[in-house]
Amino acid sequence: MSVDLSRVSGARRVSFPHMGNYSIPVKTLAAELDCEIVEPPRMTRRTLELGARHSPEFVCIPFKYNLGNYIEALEAGANLLIQAGGGCRFGYYGEVQEAILRDLGYEFGMVRLVGGFSVREHYRDFKAVNPRLNVRRALQAYRVAIRQTRALDRVEDHVRRNVAFEAEEGAHDRVHAAFLAELDGTRDLRGIAALEERTLGELAAIPAERPRDLLRVGVVGELYVLMEPFSNHFVERELAKRGVEVHRFVTVSAMIDHAGRKKHAYLDRMIEHADPYLRYHIGADGTESVAMTHKLMREGFDGVLHLKPFGCMPEVNAMSALQRLSREHTFPVLFISYDAQTSETGLRTRLDAFCDMLRMSKDRRTGAGADDAPAALASQGGR
Numbered sequence: 001m002s003v004d005l006s007r008v009s010g011a012r013r014v015s016f017p018h019m020g021n022y023s024i025p026v027k028t029l030a031a032e033l034d035c036e037i038v039e040p041p042r043m044t045r046r047t048l049e050l051g052a053r054h055s056p057e058f059v060c061i062p063f064k065y066n067l068g069n070y071i072e073a074l075e076a077g078a079n080l081l082i083q084a085g086g087g088c089r090f091g092y093y094g095e096v097q098e099a100i101l102r103d104l105g106y107e108f109g110m111v112r113l114v115g116g117f118s119v120r121e122h123y124r125d126f127k128a129v130n131p132r133l134n135v136r137r138a139l140q141a142y143r144v145a146i147r148q149t150r151a152l153d154r155v156e157d158h159v160r161r162n163v164a165f166e167a168e169e170g171a172h173d174r175v176h177a178a179f180l181a182e183l184d185g186t187r188d189l190r191g192i193a194a195l196e197e198r199t200l201g202e203l204a205a206i207p208a209e210r211p212r213d214l215l216r217v218g219v220v221g222e223l224y225v226l227m228e229p230f231s232n233h234f235v236e237r238e239l240a241k242r243g244v245e246v247h248r249f250v251t252v253s254a255m256i257d258h259a260g261r262k263k264h265a266y267l268d269r270m271i272e273h274a275d276p277y278l279r280y281h282i283g284a285d286g287t288e289s290v291a292m293t294h295k296l297m298r299e300g301f302d303g304v305l306h307l308k309p310f311g312c313m314p315e316v317n318a319m320s321a322l323q324r325l326s327r328e329h330t331f332p333v334l335f336i337s338y339d340a341q342t343s344e345t346g347l348r349t350r351l352d353a354f355c356d357m358l359r360m361s362k363d364r365r366t367g368a369g370a371d372d373a374p375a376a377l378a379s380q381g382g383r
Contacts (some may be wrong), residue, residue, distance in 0.1 A: 003128040008079050008109040012129070013038045015073035016082040017066040020227045021152055022252055024184050025145035029122075030082065032141045033111075036132040038067045038078040043230035047072060052340040054100055059337050060309035062224035063093050065231055070097065074106045080129070084113040087223075088284040088314055118260070146256060147189050149198035153253040155179055158203050160248060164240035165214070167207040175202045211243070213366065215358050218296040219248045220289040221307035222315050225338050226250045232307055233344045235336070235351070239305075242355045247301070249292055250285060277321040286314035290321045293333065297325065303332035303359045310339035332358060 012035035016026050023039060030037050041047070043065065051068030054299035070081055083094040094112045103106065111125055123138045155176065156197035163172040180201040186192050216240060225232045226248060236246045258266040267281050281287045293304045306322055319335060326333040334354045336347065 003109070003125050005080075005109040005129065007107045008061075009107070010079070011036065012080050013078045014080040014082060014111075014375060015070075015076070015078035016114070017041055017069035018043055018228065019224060021156070021180055022149065022227070024152065025148040025252075026082070027184070028145040028148060028187065029126075029141055031329050032126055032130065032133055033080070033140060034132065035080060038073055038076050040073040040076070043069075043228070047230075048340055054104065057367060058311055059093075060089070060312055061231060061340065062090060062222075062228075062309060063097070064340060065224075066093070067097050071104075071106075074101070074108060079107065080109045080111065082113065088312070090224075098173060111147065112313050113119075143272060144187055147192045148183055148186070149256070150253050151183060151192050151199075153251040154181075154196060155199050155203070157248075157251075158200060160236055160240075160246045162203070162206075162208060162347065164245060165208040165210045167209050171206045174201060175206070180258065213362060215244045215302045215355065215362065216300075217244050217246055217358070218292060218301050218304045219307065220250070220292050220304060221285065222309055222312050223250050223255070223285050225303060225307045225309055228364075229251070231338060233338075233342070233347050235307065235347065236306065238348060238351050239355070242351065244355060247296070250288065256314045274321070279323050282314055282317040284312075284314035286318040289315060289318040290325070293322055293331075294325060297329055297331045300306075302362060303334065303354065305354075306333055306335045308335075308337055310337040332361065 012033070014030050014033050014035040015038040016023070016030065018040060027037055027039065047068035048061075048064060050071045051064035051066070055064045055067055056073070066083075068191070073081065078292075083097065085091045085093055094110065098110050111129060113122055113125060119139065119142050122142075123133070123135065126138060127133045159172045159176050166172055179195065182195055183192065186195055219226060219236060219239075227250065230235065236248065239246050267287065270287045270291040271278060271281065273295050274287060277294060278287060278290050289306060295305070296304055304322075306315070306319070322333050323336075325331060332354065334350065336350070
């Protein structure tokens with residue numbers, strides 16, 4: 001069993017780590033445990049400092065953020081933690097995090113969700129916590145959580161691609177915030193669908209000033225640093241501030257679409273997209289990073305950001321293929337690694353240089369007469 005309740009006493013108060021705004025569908029599922037839900041505070045520097053202080057030095061940054069979330073949740077009174085992971089070493093981190101927290105003196109139970117997006121596996125784990133849970137209720141909760149996830153991803157994709165061009169600063173953020181607040185309390189499928197369509201209509205109605213020569217940049221890499229804005233220092237919003245249309249393809253909706261029986265066919269398609277730079281799956285999100293970069297290059301994008309935790313082996317494996325692709329096609333790729341010491345100021349400086357280079361390159365291609373700027377500038381690694 002992946003559920004340990006032996007150390008839980010008194011009323012059960014369940015919590016989980018943050019990853020973007022996916023806490024909303026996670027709370028929908030956690031409600032089926034029939035426990036009080038303790039949502040950790042939003043990510044701050046303290047979250048990372050707590051996690052880094054008690055983690056092995058060279059463990060990846062998602063581990064440290066998750067551990068910091070757990071500590072803050074336990075401080076807030078939680079006594080039952082939900083942990084999910086897989087795809088790389090993170091699939092083994094639950095046991096390590098539990099051992100660290102117990103060494104720190106915390107008493108709690110842990111639910112480790114195994115089996116990817118398998119309803120059957122998760123139902124077994126949830127029923128161990130809430131014996132009154134039945135299959136029908138569990139399936140309905142999953143349907144609602146997945147529908148919330150799809151609405152969330154669709155709305156945030158629209159914001160990501162358009163916020164840079166809003167005529168009134170903050171217009172997208174106001175609509176987005178109202179959407180999140182209402183989604184958090186909506187538990188029926190029709191209500192979620194109606195909220196999604198209404199929000200997309202409101203976003204589409206926001207006046208925009210899109211330049212004819214706008215920059216399009218894709219963001220690829222490891223899923224946690226892509227989907228948790230605090231962990232990547234809000235890099236998508238920083239690009240938007242520089243007038244960039246941002247595209248990201250790693251979302252929980254995409255993970256659901258490619259899970260289970262569809263996984264092998266999806267990986268085969270990714271290998272085809274990555275050819276000739278990859279011939280085999282290299283683990284976790286590394287294959288997708290190469291495949292999507294190659295695809296975006298052929299679709300005429302101006303550049304790609306490759307984000308990863310420092311030391312992430314699948315993405316380190318992807319880097320050599322991406323560097324070759326960038327060199328052979330003079331296609332700009334900016335590599336950014338994140339750890340507990342990553343500087344926000346340094347990141348902004350690199351983004352300034354990257355976007356300036358993309359504009360010079362675009363001007364040159366369109367005959368604006370800008371000086372040549374080598375793609376190698378953008379292809380250098382670093383932290």
